[in-house]
Amino acid sequence: MRTKRLSWFKEISIIVMIFIVSSVSLDWWHFRNMPQGALPEISIKTLSGQEVDLKAMSEDKPIIIYFWATWCSTCKLVTPTINWIDNSYEVASIAINSGSDKRMKAYLTAHDYQLKTVNDNKGHISKLWGISATPTVLIIKGGEIQSATVGFITPLGLLARLWLTK
Amino acid sequence: MRTVIPFRRTWLLIIASLVLSLSLCIHAQDVTTGWLTNPNHPPVKVRFILTGQVDKENREVEGFLEVKLENDWKTYWRSPGEAGISPEIDWGKSNNIDNVKWHWPSPDRFSILGIETLGYKGNVIFPMTIKVKNYDRPVDLHGKLTLSTCTTVCVLTDYQIKLSFDTSKLIPSVEAIHLYNLGYSQVPKASSDISDVRMGWNSDTETLSLTMTRNNKWINPVILIDGEGEVLSDIVFSKPKLHIDGNKLNATLSATSWISTLDLLGKQLQITIIDHNFIAEQSAIVGSPLPIQVEHGSIGRMILFAIVGGLILNIMPCVLPVLGMKLRTVIFAQGLEKRQIRLQFLASAAGIFTSFWLIALFLTVLKVTGSAIGWGIQFQSPYFIGFMALITMLFGANMLGIFEIFLPTKANTWLATRGDNSYSGNFLQGMFATLLATPCSAPFLGTAVAFALATNIPTLFAIFTALGFGMALPWLTISFIPRLANALPKPGPWMNKVKLLFGLMMLATSVWLLFLLTNYLPVYVILSIILIPIIFAIYRMKLSIFGKKNKLQNNVCLLLLLVPALVIIATITVNLSKPLRDDLHWEPLSLKRINEAVTTGKTVFVDVTADWCITCSANKARVILQEPVYSSLKQPNIVLLRGDWTKPSDKITAYLQSHDRYGVPFNIVYGPEAPIGIPLPTILSDEVVMSALKKSQ
Numbered sequence: 001m002r003t004k005r006l007s008w009f010k011e012i013s014i015i016v017m018i019f020i021v022s023s024v025s026l027d028w029w030h031f032r033n034m035p036q037g038a039l040p041e042i043s044i045k046t047l048s049g050q051e052v053d054l055k056a057m058s059e060d061k062p063i064i065i066y067f068w069a070t071w072c073s074t075c076k077l078v079t080p081t082i083n084w085i086d087n088s089y090e091v092a093s094i095a096i097n098s099g100s101d102k103r104m105k106a107y108l109t110a111h112d113y114q115l116k117t118v119n120d121n122k123g124h125i126s127k128l129w130g131i132s133a134t135p136t137v138l139i140i141k142g143g144e145i146q147s148a149t150v151g152f153i154t155p156l157g158l159l160a161r162l163w164l165t166k
Numbered sequence: 167m168r169t170v171i172p173f174r175r176t177w178l179l180i181i182a183s184l185v186l187s188l189s190l191c192i193h194a195q196d197v198t199t200g201w202l203t204n205p206n207h208p209p210v211k212v213r214f215i216l217t218g219q220v221d222k223e224n225r226e227v228e229g230f231l232e233v234k235l236e237n238d239w240k241t242y243w244r245s246p247g248e249a250g251i252s253p254e255i256d257w258g259k260s261n262n263i264d265n266v267k268w269h270w271p272s273p274d275r276f277s278i279l280g281i282e283t284l285g286y287k288g289n290v291i292f293p294m295t296i297k298v299k300n301y302d303r304p305v306d307l308h309g310k311l312t313l314s315t316c317t318t319v320c321v322l323t324d325y326q327i328k329l330s331f332d333t334s335k336l337i338p339s340v341e342a343i344h345l346y347n348l349g350y351s352q353v354p355k356a357s358s359d360i361s362d363v364r365m366g367w368n369s370d371t372e373t374l375s376l377t378m379t380r381n382n383k384w385i386n387p388v389i390l391i392d393g394e395g396e397v398l399s400d401i402v403f404s405k406p407k408l409h410i411d412g413n414k415l416n417a418t419l420s421a422t423s424w425i426s427t428l429d430l431l432g433k434q435l436q437i438t439i440i441d442h443n444f445i446a447e448q449s450a451i452v453g454s455p456l457p458i459q460v461e462h463g464s465i466g467r468m469i470l471f472a473i474v475g476g477l478i479l480n481i482m483p484c485v486l487p488v489l490g491m492k493l494r495t496v497i498f499a500q501g502l503e504k505r506q507i508r509l510q511f512l513a514s515a516a517g518i519f520t521s522f523w524l525i526a527l528f529l530t531v532l533k534v535t536g537s538a539i540g541w542g543i544q545f546q547s548p549y550f551i552g553f554m555a556l557i558t559m560l561f562g563a564n565m566l567g568i569f570e571i572f573l574p575t576k577a578n579t580w581l582a583t584r585g586d587n588s589y590s591g592n593f594l595q596g597m598f599a600t601l602l603a604t605p606c607s608a609p610f611l612g613t614a615v616a617f618a619l620a621t622n623i624p625t626l627f628a629i630f631t632a633l634g635f636g637m638a639l640p641w642l643t644i645s646f647i648p649r650l651a652n653a654l655p656k657p658g659p660w661m662n663k664v665k666l667l668f669g670l671m672m673l674a675t676s677v678w679l680l681f682l683l684t685n686y687l688p689v690y691v692i693l694s695i696i697l698i699p700i701i702f703a704i705y706r707m708k709l710s711i712f713g714k715k716n717k718l719q720n721n722v723c724l725l726l727l728l729v730p731a732l733v734i735i736a737t738i739t740v741n742l743s744k745p746l747r748d749d750l751h752w753e754p755l756s757l758k759r760i761n762e763a764v765t766t767g768k769t770v771f772v773d774v775t776a777d778w779c780i781t782c783s784a785n786k787a788r789v790i791l792q793e794p795v796y797s798s799l800k801q802p803n804i805v806l807l808r809g810d811w812t813k814p815s816d817k818i819t820a821y822l823q824s825h826d827r828y829g830v831p832f833n834i835v836y837g838p839e840a841p842i843g844i845p846l847p848t849i850l851s852d853e854v855v856m857s858a859l860k861k862s863q
Contacts, residue, residue: 072320073249073281097322110424123322132206133319151319
């Protein structure tokens with residue numbers, strides 16, 4: 001019985017290892033072009049016209065930057081998580097190629113999202129950050145990028161990442 | 167001297183034509199961007215090509231964008247559905263062009279994580295018409311293509327398209343025109359075959375109703391609705407529910423949008439129609455609601471089908487290997503207390519239900535992740551086959567009493583409780599009986615399963631529960647009326663012989679499963695799998711020589727019997743599962759081959775089958791390889807096509823689904839008189855096949 005359990009344990013750890021390696025390498029692939037550490041020098045404005053200073057915001061506590069799009073299917077599952085974490089952390093969302101300001105505002109209102117959103121309709125900001133895949137979640141502290149994930153993220157996964165940067 | 171001149175002339179001609187063809191080649195190369203890739207996104211390649219076809223009067227130049235996507239990457243149609251964004255080219259930096267018109271090929275429907283999208287996978291060609299401003303001046307075609315591709319993440323990539331050309335000097339390229347036509351043949355156009363198109367909007371229920379007539383009969387249509395403009399393009403139209411009555415089609419669908427209120431009255435919408443080889447596009451203006459009703463799939467009838475199908479599954483050929491398991495439960499019920507009988511049979515029924523729910527869960531996971539689904543597809547997995555082979559081997563050995571001799575007492579007791587009359591034993595018997603029965607398809611079952619797999623997840627579970635209920639019905643009946651158990655055969659010495667027979671049958675099943683594994687593993691690996699338990703048994707026996715001496719003789723006898731028995735079983739099962747010699751000339755299934763054969767006046771007999779499908783083997787042995795069907799299929803005017811579903815195949819799954827089937831066996835006959843095909847029932851008979859062959863010719 002013990003050897004059986006051991007082999008199961010082995011099997012499971014192999015699967016977990018494969019999963020970790022593949023997801024890390026996928027992350028690495030998408031982030032090859034991303035500026036390491038320091039944030040790109042750029043001033044961004046939200047839909048409500050508010051200027052966002054990411055450096056100042058992340059001075060002493062981690063903040064989240066969420067790259068997404070209204071047309072991205074996995075974002076439909078991740079955006080509610082980001083909207084929920086917005087209650088306890090500072091979040092700036094950057095919507096890529098998602099239409100006019102009017103359309104973006106209508107989308108946020110219709111889904112009851114209170115996210116501080118920047119409309120990156122031409123994809124300029126995301127290109128500057130070296131981000132080509134959505135959804136991408138960055139955690140920033142002290143003006144530096146601490147962690148990045150591409151693809152689906154669970155509320156628990158996001159919390160774990162935030163605790164790690166604390 | 168005179169003879170030299172014509173000789174020179176010939177050479178001059180040859181050289182001149184060579185130079186000319188060379189210049190043609192150079193021109194043909196000039197009008198393509200070549201394959202463009204973006205280092206940030208290697209799975210995608212694009213190219214833009216001009217075909218060289220020019221319409222001088224309208225100042226139009228034909229070209230196309232070709233996109234090659236690897237693996238599961240998809241790009242989108244002009245109306246991408248619930249998610250996705252269509253590809254876009256910004257021609258802002260171009261010179262001397264008026265506009266570029268896209269021609270969108272008809273898309274496929276994809277479902278990932280329950281989100282429905284419309285788009286393309288693999289290779290896709292978007293034909294385009296470029297309108298030039300001034301025909302006599304050079305053109306700079308300079309565009310930025312923004313292509314969105316998604317799997318579970320979405321990536322936007324830009325590609326620079328740069329082509330310069332003189333419209334009047336363009337020369338047609340045969341290869342480019344071929345590709346253009348390939349793409350253009352997939353673009354829906356207005357068709358005179360469709361008439362009487364009307365649409366109505368009901369703002370209370372937010373449903374759109376649609377009716378239209380086709381001159382030819384409808385086969386298996388897919389209807390897509392979309393609109394242009396900022397408001398209309400943000401509306402998501404659901405998959406329509408269709409009702410077909412000969413040439414008339416009624417459909418209802420819902421429209422949703424996150425834009426405040428939805429009002430489609432007076433709006434112009436496009437209707438894309440895809441029906442086998444027929445594709446068309448019509449547009450219509452939405453009016454007031456139409457008085458049509460579309461049956462929302464009669465769930466009640468399907469549940470009844472599922473119960474009957476499940477019940478029939480009990481008497482399908484697949485039951486043979488598990489018959490032993492089932493009968494054991496029944497025979498041992500003799501002389502037990504009512505309460506015990508009741509509980510034992512209920513435990514078996516619970517096992518059956520559990521298996522069906524497990525299969526439903528497995529199919530749900532596949533469905534949600536967008537994989538291909540079908541009945542019995544767990545047999546496409548070598549791990550499942552291996553697991554079942556092991557289990558049947560254990561059960562078979564247990565029935566033959568091998569463990570009583572060879573295994574340590576602890577393990578022996580554990581196994582005994584599993585294979586015996588305990589409630590957990592009954593439960594497991596029910597479970598395995600079901601899992602082993604799935605390679606069989608049954609009448610009614612196919613219809614119910616097809617319905618279940620095409621609808622939503624709760625309905626899928628309801629249908630599978632009904633299937634379980636049907637299959638467990640005999641068990642449930644006895645558990646509610648335990649008196650019935652008294653009518654069953656009485657136990658006696660004959661039972662030991664029957665037990666031996668059932669044990670051998672179980673081992674035969676195990677060998678059959680191992681035989682299926684030869685599709686995945688080399689034969690010597692499988693042989694060693696069989697040998698390991700035998701060697702282990704010999705080892706145990708050696709130990710027992712020093713232990714209980716009186717048993718030695720029995721053991722040796724049993725082992726001597728067992729080895730040849732296994733060999734005999736193996737030969738018989740392998741021969742049985744490959745019934746008779748199939749010397750018919752089967753070609754691999756392809757739609758192209760069907761069309762080709764039918765247009766040349768031939769009859770096509772299609773057999774979609776799998777090695778693990780017992781009903782398929784039964785059909786083969788009973789009908790296909792027997793007279794009169796066998797000789798008829800050997801006729802020179804008959805083309806035989808076979809689709810092998812033993813291993814997962816997207817192509818064959820798609821073919822099955824285009825006929826509303828989700829499992830094998832599937833047989834269909836095409837011919838000059840039946841270009842759409844005459845689908846045959848799950849269980850074939852001589853009459854059915856012969857009459858279909860006759861009708862189609």
